[in-house]
Amino acid sequence: LSSLVLPPAAARSTYHLAWELGKKLRSCLSESEFSDSEALCAAIAGLCHDLGHGPFSHLWESLLKSCGIDYHHEAMSVQVFQSIVTDIASRQDQESMEFSAFMDRCWRPNWTHKQLVCDLIRGGPGGDSERIPPEKQFLFEVVNNKRTGYDVDKLDYMNRDALSLGLPNRFDATRQLSLLRVLPCPGNRKLLVLRDKQVLDYINLLISRRMQHYLAYQHVKSVAFEKVLQDALSAARRHLQAHRDDPDVNRLAIRYLLDEPESLESLLWLTDDRLVELLKQSCGPEAARLMKQLEERRKYCHLASVRVALHSTADDEATAVYKNQLEAVKKAVTHWNASRSRSIAELRKFDYGCGPQHPLDGVFCYSKNGEVRQCNGDGDSESLLFADLQLAALHITVVRLYERTAGEPPADAAAVKEFRRREVADFREKMSACGFKPTAE
Template identity: 30%
Template sequence: MTQEKPDGKIFNDSIHGHIVLRPLLVRIIDTPQFQRLRNIKQLGGAYFVYPGASHNRFEHSIGVGYLGGEFVKSLQSRQPELNIDDRDILCVEIAGLCHDLGHGPFSHLYDRMFIPKACRGIKWKHENASIKMFDHLVEVNKLEEMSDDKDGQSLKEDRVFIKELILGHPLESPELNTSSTPWPYKGRNEEKSFLYEIVANKLNGIDVDKFDYFARDCHHLGMKNNFDHRRLFKFARVCEYNKRRHICFRDKEVGNLYDMFYTRNLLHRRAYQHKVNKNIEIMITDALLKADPYIKIQGSDKKKFTLSKAIHDMEAYTKLTDQVLEKITNPDFEEQKEAMKDANKIVQRIFSRKLYKFLGEAKKQEEQPGKQMEVKIPEATTESLKEKLREGEGRPDQEIFEVVVVTLDYGMKDKDPIKNTYFYKKSDHKIAFTLSRDKVSKLLPERFSEQIIRVYWKSDEGSSEAKKRYMSWCEDNGFKVILRNDM
């Protein structure tokens, strides 16, 4: 529900309560490019596992835009010397609002599972599409001279800044900017370096994007969220570290931050990487791959694009949402129905809960207790498992199974994210420092990342023999089965 207000609109959000968004943000929300997010599930296939996970990228994006503004406003009120102006706040709000414009059907399923298989060799992320979609939104809705009603100033010069905020790194380079390099950003000078740590924080992952989706996902999944972002806002300050300004937190908040990263890990274990959720997402991916050549989406200049090629045309991409499943089950033309019958069979299997067989999951056993072992499962290891599973199943290239490597971490691969987080003491608000593990707790994890390997069997036949081969491979390669389907 929204309500008109002289300086914007009031939205009643299920997580943040009644929030006010200024007129320019509402103008962006009321475009087809933003409205499409209503039809993209936040958690992809998890809706088929958790009935409450029906929320979409639309409300999450509004929440991130709101929290971005609240975070930077709290810094502005606490530290006037930072010279944060209203344009800075507005740009952060727009970046938060538009950071997920580039998501495709079923969110991360599209960019992490479908595109890598449909367009092999192409490195494409939804963040890249968010930048292209933002430009497209501005141009087709004639927002080139967009301004906020408060000052009437155009934000034309700030488009680069907004896109940098969305990416979390310079437009020209995806590499993380460090204090040892010259200032690479174009949107703001080095005095305002801290602004790049609010929407997409590549330094340590502490940003408003996570603040919103932790709270929102836990709410809809029916899980407890132990992390309090509102408290963190109160203890955030900007301090200088290695000649560059960063967002820092009171040293006593380190426990709250570890709770945040633990919550992330828990969400991945219980929901995002749930074995049935991944099964369904594999099936949706297979259906999209089989339907890809036959579904045509009209884009610019009346050109037609397939599901995988639509990433190259934002007019076509605007029309691409979760509703693609409807196009598979109820095609527009009779010839499409025949061409997509295999894709339709997979979707119908999802609806009738006749899923692929889950053979089990395993993780590498420690060779010696206490010895640090390799976290990442090498590609050669997964290839050897595939070869084992192919034995006796016809041609070597016949894929009737899916081997999935699941990574569970604290957001910074195998690194402790707190190592790149800066703190200050109550007695001195200006000096920033890092905290070593021994000064935090002896109860912290020994490792911050692990990988498990799963196998899903797609065929109606042969799963019993495949399971035996899988168990045999695990035993021969030092993997311990931690979960299996006892058939």
């Protein structure tokens, strides 16, 4: 019951927050503006939006992409949801038939409730936000907001993870949701609009999110462990490919790690434990060695980091320079990793959830008298002071250099020290050519 004293202490699910926001908006809008059916579809999307995460959650998506496999958990979530709906439709009990009838009901011309839930998970029709009806734009901002990144999913994991990690968090999701309104904005669009006195809390949320990424999700040591697992999967795939015709090779490993790791069947079968066991027992000595190293918490050695930042005061020319630096460093990192076997360069980005653009661009707020304005005013228009007070670097790109070590004391310490010195010097020289500067982590 601590949430009665400290409301942020209660970790709420995305489904719950989507349902609470839906109820709040229903009390403020007419049935034609926002119906009970739309509120229910938003809640279902909140419940199902992360079903497409594989073993180790977001990391699985990165692991597959490192193997050249195009995998997106949102698209997979849609597949899982559609599979569930199909399964329910085959049942004959009353509740299943009512649910199926609701899913098949028409929302708009050529647009059923089932299709609406799928599009809410994607963040727009087929992932295309341009096709969203202007008067229903706000509906697609509840679960997966492609426009500003502010949605109930972010509110949920920010509160939950800050509590679990022991990080400071004074953000009250319930209060934020209670003050959101749907109001007309430029472009004849109806959007979710913040109360002006909420904006400072919103900025604090953005800052907390970036800190959680740096201190937890993309911590320099966390990434070092991720690289071990990535190398284990790569070694496993090489082994399975080389021994595909060997009758003693585990056929499940070939199916789920080599032939179709991005399939719905793989997602439903693979768990954290099953993936670990396959890599340890069925994918060759190199993958087994790396998994043993991971289990014993022997990570790769971090040697150096470089960074470049885009600041909130940057003009168009500075922004263009920054984007060119990013393109150059991507090529440099790719070349480095293709030409080195003992070290690996890893590119990471830290922003406010909307890439290099200003996090308040496109965010609107309303005043006590109902006036709507953009939080980050352009030109001579009035903007809020909070942004200049707290938002500095909009986007930071960091490249980290790791040595592929066994995590044990080297036999020849002097030789290893000399190798690391030369490797770091070479790394910094190549990254400097892209405009990146050394940084401490």
